[in-house]
Amino acid sequence: MSIQVGLETVVSEMPETVIKAKDLSYLEPVIPEIIRGTFRFPNEIRRMKKDDAAEILAERVARKALDRAGLGPSDIDYIIASNCGGRFAIPMVGGYLHHKLGFPEETPVLNIGNACASFVDACENAWNLILAGKYKRILVVTVSVWETLGGMGRIDVTDPLNAILGDGAGAAIVSTQNLKCEFLSYYSRTWGEVYDWCGCDLRPPANPGLEGAPDQPAEAVYLFGTPAFFEWWQRVGESFGINGINGALERANLTLSDLDIVIFHQPADMLYDMWIDGAEKAGLSKDKWKHTWDKYGNTANAVIPINLAEFWDDGELKKDSIMAWITIGAGGHAPTMIVKWLV
Amino acid sequence: MAKKIGLEAVVNYMPENVVKASDLDYLVPLIPPMVKDKLKFPDEVRRLKDNDAAEILAEGVSKKLLDQAELGPDDIDLIIANNCGGKYTVPMVGGYIHWKLGFTQDTPVFNLSNACASFVDACWMAWNFILAGTYKRILVATVSAWDTKGGQVRYDASDPFSYLMGDGAGAAIVSDENLICEFLAYHNRTFSEVYDLCGADIRCPLNPQLEEAAGQPEMTSYLYGTPEFMEWWQVHGKTFGIDGLRGAMEKAGLALADIDMIFMHQPADMLYTPWMDGAEEAGVAKEKWIHTWDKYGNLSNAVVPVNLAEYHEAGKLSKGDIQVWITIGAGGHAPTMVARWLG
Numbered sequence: 277m278s279i280q281v282g283l284e285t286v287v288s289e290m291p292e293t294v295i296k297a298k299d300l301s302y303l304e305p306v307i308p309e310i311i312r313g314t315f316r317f318p319n320e321i322r323r324m325k326k327d328d329a330a331e332i333l334a335e336r337v338a339r340k341a342l343d344r345a346g347l348g349p350s351d352i353d354y355i356i357a358s359n360c361g362g363r364f365a366i367p368m369v370g371g372y373l374h375h376k377l378g379f380p381e382e383t384p385v386l387n388i389g390n391a392c393a394s395f396v397d398a399c400e401n402a403w404n405l406i407l408a409g410k411y412k413r414i415l416v417v418t419v420s421v422w423e424t425l426g427g428m429g430r431i432d433v434t435d436p437l438n439a440i441l442g443d444g445a446g447a448a449i450v451s452t453q454n455l456k457c458e459f460l461s462y463y464s465r466t467w468g469e470v471y472d473w474c475g476c477d478l479r480p481p482a483n484p485g486l487e488g489a490p491d492q493p494a495e496a497v498y499l500f501g502t503p504a505f506f507e508w509w510q511r512v513g514e515s516f517g518i519n520g521i522n523g524a525l526e527r528a529n530l531t532l533s534d535l536d537i538v539i540f541h542q543p544a545d546m547l548y549d550m551w552i553d554g555a556e557k558a559g560l561s562k563d564k565w566k567h568t569w570d571k572y573g574n575t576a577n578a579v580i581p582i583n584l585a586e587f588w589d590d591g592e593l594k595k596d597s598i599m600a601w602i603t604i605g606a607g608g609h610a611p612t613m614i615v616k617w618l619v
Numbered sequence: 620m621a622k623k624i625g626l627e628a629v630v631n632y633m634p635e636n637v638v639k640a641s642d643l644d645y646l647v648p649l650i651p652p653m654v655k656d657k658l659k660f661p662d663e664v665r666r667l668k669d670n671d672a673a674e675i676l677a678e679g680v681s682k683k684l685l686d687q688a689e690l691g692p693d694d695i696d697l698i699i700a701n702n703c704g705g706k707y708t709v710p711m712v713g714g715y716i717h718w719k720l721g722f723t724q725d726t727p728v729f730n731l732s733n734a735c736a737s738f739v740d741a742c743w744m745a746w747n748f749i750l751a752g753t754y755k756r757i758l759v760a761t762v763s764a765w766d767t768k769g770g771q772v773r774y775d776a777s778d779p780f781s782y783l784m785g786d787g788a789g790a791a792i793v794s795d796e797n798l799i800c801e802f803l804a805y806h807n808r809t810f811s812e813v814y815d816l817c818g819a820d821i822r823c824p825l826n827p828q829l830e831e832a833a834g835q836p837e838m839t840s841y842l843y844g845t846p847e848f849m850e851w852w853q854v855h856g857k858t859f860g861i862d863g864l865r866g867a868m869e870k871a872g873l874a875l876a877d878i879d880m881i882f883m884h885q886p887a888d889m890l891y892t893p894w895m896d897g898a899e900e901a902g903v904a905k906e907k908w909i910h911t912w913d914k915y916g917n918l919s920n921a922v923v924p925v926n927l928a929e930y931h932e933a934g935k936l937s938k939g940d941i942q943v944w945i946t947i948g949a950g951g952h953a954p955t956m957v958a959r960w961l962g
Binding site: 389429 | 701703706707708709710711713714715716717718719722724725726727728729730731732733734740743744746747748750751752753768769770771772806807808809810811812813814818819820821836837838839840948949950951952954
């Protein structure tokens with residue numbers, strides 16, 4: 277029998293500052309024609325307007341994960357980290373939390389750069405490191421912060437498409453002990469053709485003179501998505517969700533009818549609605565898709581652990597329920613995992 | 620008996636354009652007094668002055684690798700990639716390689732972000748994926764490209780430290796078949812106290828008034844190293860090399876005397892010379908340290924595979940040789956591997 281690997285704990289850490297949709301009304305005149313009528317801001321997002329926001333959230337969420345699991349740095353033998361946004365392009369925050377939490381020098385840190393797919397890909401990596409017998413307990417930390425100086429990437433507050441990004445952090449401990457959930461399968465798809473269509477690039481703000489917009493750096497590493505990206509999404513949107521879920525379920529020797537919950541990347545409601553519609557046509561009920569879009573917006577790499585922690589705390593996750601985690605990140609990385617909730 | 624895993628092939632791919640130390644005379648007056656007598660420019664570095672340089676090199680090195688190993692994209696079941704420098708901060712070049720070489724959609728791509736430590740950490744990751752039984756043949760590609768627009772990071776042509784960086788790419792296939800070298804041990808140290816001291820940050824050129832460095836972007840993700848970083852290096856320089864060698868050789872069940880060659884990160888000769896001095900005091904002869912400093916400069920993440928390929932092609936690697944690969948990257952990531960050459 278293969279070794280059971282999964283999450284020993286999962287936590288989220290959210291900034292207290294709330295931005296409401298009405299605070300973003302100055303952006304309405306510049307919503308592109310092509311999506312006017314389908315695009316809307318989340319009711320609320322969280323933001324931490326500090327240059328050190330990535331580091332602050334990384335440290336807090338990592339401490340919270342250790343506290344919740346009743347563990348200390350010496351119980352962790354590997355760290356995987358990712359930040360979307362942050363003041364540095366290099367390094368990512370893994371080293372920072374290693375330093376601040378006092379991990380031993382021999383504890384390795386791997387920073388992973390798969391954008392919004394990073395949490396699921398980090399879990400796959402951690403799973404394999406444990407299966408290989410080299411490590412026992414791995415801390416996975418993902419941080420999404422968008423109002424820093426912007427070495428790694430920042431939102432352009434003059435661009436409505438950027439305004440849907442929220443700050444927040446999620447962390448988990450992957451191990452074989454005291455499991456709250458068990459990994460059953462991993463299935464990856466890569467659409468490398470989107471490489472040039474979505475990401476973070478050095479550029480000026482989209483609408484530098486926009487009335488009502490807060491001050492922006494004249495040039496920064498701003499997020500972008502091209503019209504070609506949205507055309508591509510139109511083509512693959514309906515099949516993206518169901519194909520990912522079916523592929524992952526097949527690897528877990530399960531069927532669509534076994535699936536209880538889908539926890540998914542929430543890039544924008546107009547984008548993920550297509551996934552839900554396509555899956556419904558294949559027989560997957562819409563109410564199985566759980567999200568926090570109107571509370572947190574798009575929290576990038578941290579969506580899955582934030583929502584898992586939130587739904588767990590709210591008692592929405594039932595023992596033995598089968599869940600799919602499905603994501604897609606810039607670069608076209610689209611992993612899906614099937615997981616069984618155990619508690 | 621443990622499964623033998625190592626490199627099936629390793630190649631490099633270097634731009635043809637050569638920049639000579641004599642081209643950099645204008646920077647000599649700007650060398651900080653504390654390193655005036657120690658800092659010297661490499662005799663030559665290579666440069667590919669193109670905004671797509673990271674993508675061009677990533678595609679070129681991956682194609683060359685597959686050709687040399689007589690393999691096609693269908694033979695590879697995972698890609699691990701990293702670029703230091705490049706037009707985008709996000710995504711990294713893994714998705715681009717996937718797209719341009721026509722990998723199948725179900726071939727995952729993991730982009731790492733451990734700066735100059737990325738190749739060795741990628742090999743460790745690949746080793747474990749194969750040990751776990753999940754993947755069989757993994758393509759690892761590392762690219763160093765500094766004369767792009769600088770979404771990820773670029774060199775500052777008005778900063779003498781920055782001008783040590785060279786462009787180039789190295790790639791390898793990790794597998795358990797047709798091995799030219801076998802991995803014996805991995806030893807990690809994380810010096811995370813350097814997190815804030817070295818990396819890539821949004822800033823203006825250091826000496827914007829410099830006529831010879833005209834044409835620099837006003838603001839971009841420039842490389843930096845603080846005076847505190849240099850002080851840290853003064854403290855750790857002599858022990859860094861020998862401690863890494865000892866730790867890794869001990870894990871391989873070997874002694875220092877068994878080392879034949881050391882392939883090392885070559886950040887600057889004034890920085891790696893203390894490693895060699897410290898190791899010499901412990902009995903490791905200086906001639907065992909292999910580098911191409913005066914030919915390629917600091918190739919960041921690609922130093923180890925570029926030099927391995929160079930020495931392999933030149934017939935300088937002998938069957939049975941014990942090699943150590945020792946690196947350090949921004950964020951304080953410092954992995955060391957021991958490998959036995961079999962080819």
